[in-house]
Amino acid sequence: MEKNLGLKSVHHIAIICSDYERSKTFYVDKLGLKVIREVYREERDSYKLDLALNDQYVIELFSFPSPPQRPSFPEARGLRHLAFSVDDIEMAVKNLQAKGIKTEIIRVDEFTDKRFTFFEDPDGLPLELYEV
Missing domain, CATH: 3.10.180.10 (2,3-Dihydroxybiphenyl 1,2-Dioxygenase, domain 1)
Incomplete structure (x- = not known):
């Protein structure tokens, strides 16, 4: 008998950007997502920005040095x-x-x-x- 995994909803979507400040401005100022938490991880030279839509946590915005382009x-x-x-x-x-x-x-x-x-x-x- 198969067991149900108990999935309830999508918790978040992670996005890696090429220009952190430009993407932060886009998602926060233009789309209107709310900043929950912003952390700079020095050991990874990376930002992690947790964003909410209607007070529901939905997006993790990451920056990493020189990420490869996304094929589209x-x-x-x-x-x-x-x-x-x-x-x-x-x-x-x-x-x-x-x-x-x-x-x-x-x-x-x-x-x-x-x-x-x-x-x-x-x-x-x-x-x-x-x-x-």
Whole structure:
């Protein structure tokens, strides 16, 4: 008999950035995530920034010296993108664009009939807005 692992939710997503201050500004000032904790780990020459969305811990932002580039196009194996749910996609897109963040056109998911769009973080990591 198989045992259930007892998974309850996604605890966090870890992101490694190439420019810590630029990514911190993007996720905190532009996307509005809240800083829970920021630590500099001298032995690794690395920052670790814990971020929350609606007071729920969701993202660990790391810096490391000279991280390799992430293959993105054509799509590579691994995490494809990170999606954020929104109530009003048009308002969210307008807010992103007002902050200088380019978005793709709003599309409709053919299976759910929900609207979505994509944009990128400073390192080209694909991010999605998905209207719920």
